[in-house]
Amino acid sequence: MFKKILFQLHWFFGITAGLILSIMGVTGAIYSYEQPIQKWLNPDSYTVQVENRAKLTPAEIYQHFQITQPKIKINSITIHQAPDASSSINIEKEGARKGFNVMINPYSAEILPEVKGREFFQFIQQLHRNLTVGPVGKQITAACTLILIYFILSGLYLRWPKKHSFKQWFSIKPKLKGRNFLWDLHAVVGTWVVIFYLLLAVTGLYWSYDWWRNGMFKVLGVDRPQPEMQANAGKAKQTEQMRGAGTSAEQVRGEKTTSANAEGHGKGREQSKLDSKQIALAYTQTWTGFHAQLKQDYSSITLSTPKKADGTMDVSFVDAIPQHERARNKAIYNYQNNQIEKIELYADKKLNEKIMSSMLPVHRGSFFGPVYQFLVMLAALSMPLFFVTGWMLYLKRRKQKQLTLAARHHTAIIDVDPHATPWLISYASQTGVSEQLTWRTATNLQAARQPVTVKALQHLTIEDLQNCPQILFIVSTYGTGEAPDLAITFVKKIMPHSFDLKHLKYAVLALGSKEYPETYCSFGHWLDTWLQQNQAQAMFNTIEVDNANAADIEKWTTALAKISKLELSHMHIEKVFDEWTFKKRELLNPNSLGGPVFNLEFHTVHEVVWQAGDIAEIQPGNSLERILAFLDKYHIASNTPVNELNLTIQQALWNRNLTVEVEPFANMQHLLEQLPILPTREYSIASIPEQQVLRLVVRQQSDTDGNLGLGSGWLTQHTQVSEQIAMRIRTNPSFHLINDNRPIICIGNGTGIAGLMSLIHARVRLNYTENWLIFGERQQAHDFFFKETLEAWQTTGMLKRLDLAFSRDQAEKNYVHHKLHEQQDLLKTWITQGAVIYVCGSIQGMASDVDHALVEILGETQLNQLRENGRYKRDVY
Known part of the structure; x- marks a missing residue:
């Protein structure tokens, strides 16, 4: 219960305070590099042409401005040691509490160009500190900073695993998909930055609450200079009220903001009791005498104009190689007695004193060096990542009931058994299922301390077959029983030949669908036969998997465990469906000679991302008539409860296969255990996310008895508009659009127009016009799908x-x-220009005929080369 409460608070604060923290993170990252960015943007202000003479002394600079602009009241003068570095003067200006910095040429005292970006960084600073809304915003950012500390502590506690592993904590698993990947990204990156965020939060609260600041002084054992601070603050306020208008904007080239270089100056300077000649003399004597007595190098030195006739001048200087940008040394020089009365070196301070006197460098990370500061900047920039992924996880959590916990820790490898025989796992995948099972198998073996290598079948070489002692093949069957497209290279270049593979032990996991009994798992069996003909030794008989069936996959795990004598974890592919609202159903081909084709549109409230070429997987269901007929057959009342699911039996049967033989059952749960879930159906998506709708093109299919097909019947008749359907997006990388403006040739027929429409939609949005569509159907008058859109694209040149x-x-x-x-001839020209071919539609007839035509036109060698190079992509069914 405690952990559940922590989690509820964690996500609640995340979706409320996350946006503010994201703003604070990004603005803080930008502001932490204010000085280098400004120097990069303003080279003419910060650097000058080196001249063959000494730089002007502070006294000469002071006298120059007394002559040229006597109204300017100089607070301090800063000289940099670097020959090409500009000097600066800090002057009094209305509204500038710490004065205003003006960059000058150190050789002539000429005012350098205006520093650009000061107003921008002032805005960034205010946005970071108080969201630009003053005290109210300061309280909001302070509260969010406290919440950040809660995120850190609760996140670590919630993530604490039962088994500790370095990779489990710190390794991102790129093979994860969907929610599992989001969780992994959120948690692992969060672990990376936890130290940075904790330090940012603890130091950031220094400026938020007095009680926190007092506590920091006490914890670090440093006396807080509170009375002096309060006195200076009161003095500054009084002086501000008494002071007249400051220097005009024209005199300082319109500068409006303050600079960090003004540190060390008092607040609210009083009217000088010294005249200009006395001040110039003080500058001369201090500059000469302090240099003579200072026994160390420095990178810059600042002399503050004396305000009292007590014979002393405040001096601050920065070491030649400072610890950070605010590591300043302070001194008081008596120019009348020609001696340093007091000097406070930053290097001599204790660590706790350094921390409390340098809170801003500690906060931004420069206190610990440039590498750490860069890492802090990256951590701050990543703050929006947690807000976005947290929101996505929250939205998905409301839709999903179960998660594949093993997928979170798939790459957790403790160590490798040095005596174990290496495993090579090779996969052939068209839509990604075989690849997913491959990686799960690999991580399963790795968890058992086995050395594992993974290779796609198209990358498998003769040397791999001859040198590897044991290989696992996980392969899908595609089309009319062939290998997946990318595996054709292996089939054509290696399988026609014979090799001596007596040394090789192998096993085959063949994926397919029993809905196509003539070609079920045929490529897997073909591969198995070829390996046996080359005298390779099968570890066990080929295992078939029907539509990623969990029981079939478990047979694979069991067989591997038995032959290897390893303890292997259970694995399966869990499909988590989201709820979508059915918004529109439109008949596209009235009076057609072919079956009715419908344009179907769906909306969802949660964030969904897909690419052109991806696939929508539908969980179909049973019509009400079929469910009632089944219940009547077994004499079951429709409102009989299924206690385990908190549903009635009528509700529970919506997605169950009601055609299987049922044995006598003791209760409703026992009945459901005998009824497998209906197989899913996949359809090419005809739209892209920017259209704010997911569109499918589905043709009604019927069996010999006139019964509508499982998927097409569910979508085109049984489900009504405005009802919910279960659907998930499945990535289809083998049919994804290229990411450049090379020409594309889209070829398809019938409902294959769906996948091609998504590709062209994406190209149109990118303003890529080299698009060629070849489309076929029965009758132009009835079957010209999306005619208006296609003709409009043609008219506009898209x-x-x-x-x-x-x-x-x-x-x-x-x-x-x-x-x-x-x-x-035109086809060859486009191919020469780098065109990519996309084929979408029926494998029977169209896709096979297109393949033969391309072989006749381009030659088999060139077509295979196009396939290998990702320039011949197919989504056929």
């Missing part, structure tokens, strides 16, 4: 070519592969 093949509009049927032959 679609350079549109070739249509409507097979039933003439006596001799005309298909898309015929269009390829007709335009083969």
Whole structure:
């Protein structure tokens, strides 16, 4: 219960205070590099041409301005040792509590160009400290800083694992997807920055609350100079009220903001009791005498104009190599007695005194050196990452019931058994499932201290086969029983040959779908046969997996554990669906000779990201009539409760396979255990996220008895508009759009227009016009899907070519592969220009015919090269 309360508070504060902390993080990161950024932006203000003479002394600079601009009241003069560094004067100016810095040429005292960016950094500073809304904003940022400390402590406690592993805590697992990846990114990066955030929060509160500041002084054992501070503050306020108007903007080139170089000057300077000649003499004597008595180098020195006729001048200087930008040494020089009365060296201070006198450098990280400051800056810039990922996790948490806990720790490897035989795992994947299972298998073996290497099948070489002692193959079947597209290279270059593989032990996990019984797992069996023909030794018989079925995957884990005598964890691919609202259903081909095709649109309230070419996976369900018929068959009342699910049996049966044989059951839970979940259905997405809608193009399918197909029936008839459906986005990297403006050639038929429309939509938004679409259907009058959009793209030049093949509009049927032959010269020209080919639609007929046509036009060698180079991509079904 305690942990649950901590978690609830953690996410609640995250979605409320997270935005403010993100603003504070980004602005703090920018402000921490104010000085180097300003020097980079204003080289003419901070550097000068070196001249073959000495720099002007403070006295000469003072006298110069007394002559040229006598109204300017100089608080201090700073001289830098570097020959090309400018000098500066700090002058009194209305509204500038610590004075105003003016950059001057150290050889001529000429005022240098205005420093750009001061107003910007003043705004950034105010945004960081109080959101630019004064005391109220200061209280908000202070409260959020306290919340940051809670985030740090509660986050560490919530993440504390049962088993401690360095990689578990600090390693990002890029193979994770969806919510698991977001959680990993949030938690692991949070662990990286926890020390930085803790120090930022603890030091940031120094300026927020007096009680916190007093506590810091007490904890570090440093006396707080409170009375002096209060006295100076009161004196400054009184002086501000008594002082007249300051120097005009024209006299100082319109400068409006303060600078850190003004440190060391008093607040609210009183009217000088010395005349200009006495001040010039004080500057001369101090400059000469202090240099003679100071026994160390410095990078810059600041002399403050004396305000009292007591014969002393305040001097501050920075070491030649300072610890940080505010590590200043202070001294009082008596120019009448020609001696240093008091000197306070920063290097001589104790660590606790250094910390309390340098809180800003400690806060921004420069106190600990430039490397640490850079890391602090990166940590501060990453603050929005936690706000964004936290929000996404919160939104997904409301939709998801269970998480794959093992996926959070997949790459946790303690060490490797030096005596273990290395494993090579090779995968062939079209849509990513085989690859996902490969990485889970790899991390499972790694957790058992096994050395593992992973390679895609297309990268597997003859040397790998000849040198590796044991290989696991995890391969999908695609199309009409072939290998996935990228694995064609292995099939054509290696499998036609024979090798001596007596030494090789292997196992095959073959993925497929029993809905295609003629080609079920055929590539896996083909690969197994080839390995046996080359005398490789199978560890166990090929294991088949039907649609990522968990029981089939468990057989794989069990077989591996038995043959290797290792303790391996259970693994499965868990599919977590989100709720989407069905918003629109529109018949695209009324009166067509083909089956009805519908444009379907869905909306969701949570954040969803996908790319052009990705796939929507639908969890179909049963119609009410089918559920009631099943209940009537087994004499079950529709409102019978299923206590374990807190549902009625009618509700629980919505996504169950009701066609299987059912044995006598003791209760509703026992009945449900016999009814597997209906298989999912996948559809190419026809839209991109920027359109604010997820669009599918689905054709109704019917069996020989006239019953609608599982997926198409669910989407086109059984589910009503405004109802909820279960859907998840699945990335389809093998069909993703290229990220440059090379030409693309889109080829498809029927509902394959969906995947092609998403690609072209994305290209149009990028203003890439080298797009060619070859599309085929039955009748132009009825089956020209998205005609208005395509013609508009053609008219505006976004679609350079549109070739249509409507097979039933003439006596001799005309298909898309015929269009390829007709335009083969143009096709070769586009390929020469770097074009990428995308094919989307039915594997039966269209995709196979297109493949043959491309072989005839380009040659098999060139087509294979295009495939290997990612320039021939297919999404066919």
